[in-house]
Amino acid sequence: MNDVLHKLPEFASNHLALVGLFVAILLALAGTEVATLFRKWKGLTPAGLTQLINRDSPLMIDLSASADFEKAHVPGARNVAMSQFDPEHKDLAKAKDLPVVLIDKDGRTLSKPASRLIKAGFTKVFVLDGGTYAWQNAQLPTAKGKK
Template identity: 55%
Template sequence: MTEILHHLPEFIGNHYLLVMLLVALLFILISNEVSGLFRGYKSLTPGGLTQLINRNDALLIDMSSKQDFDQGHIVGAKHVPQSQFDPESKDLVKVKELPIAMCCKTGQTSATAAARLVKAGFKNVYWLDGGLAAWRQADLPVVK
């Protein structure tokens, strides 16, 4: 181990660009993980979403397009198009204390919506990481 540390300055000097690339990648990975801790909503796997729905009776909002929603969605999901999503709506304010899980086709739109819910004061906000694509990849059922 001490021999590796002895040759480290020489390696860094000879492979400056490689070391800088490693440092940049580490910075990106660490900043991504830290931002995940402070975003206010929790990421779920398909199995975690199933548990949340079954144990906590979570409200599941699907932000997919109407066409994608009609092609298949998670049982019990409520369809709310992105253009009609309003965290301040009276229907959502009624369930502010309940767990709310967001999903969409790929997970991108629903992540933005989850952040909007947190900003509006919702405390129990969840997001299906990978969206319905991850749900289907896990071979979980969808309804039409």
């Protein structure tokens, strides 16, 4: 181990591009983790969503494309097109005190809608990590069709 530490400066000086790439990746990972700590909404696993459904009856909004929603969705979720999503809408504004769970096909595009809900005054905002795919992979029941 001691020998490795003595050779490290020589390796670093001979491989500046690799060291720079390593530092960039390390900073990107650290930045992502810090951003996760300070965001106001929380991610849920499929098991966590199941517990929330059983405990609090949340409003579940599925922002998937209509065709994806019709193929499979979390039972009880309502489909809203991403372009139609408006946290200030009068029907949605009535649910500011309820837990609101955002879902999409794979969980990748929900940070902006979640942040919009927080800005609109919603206090209990959740996102299903991995989206409907994660729900299906956990072998939980899905619904099909428009409702």
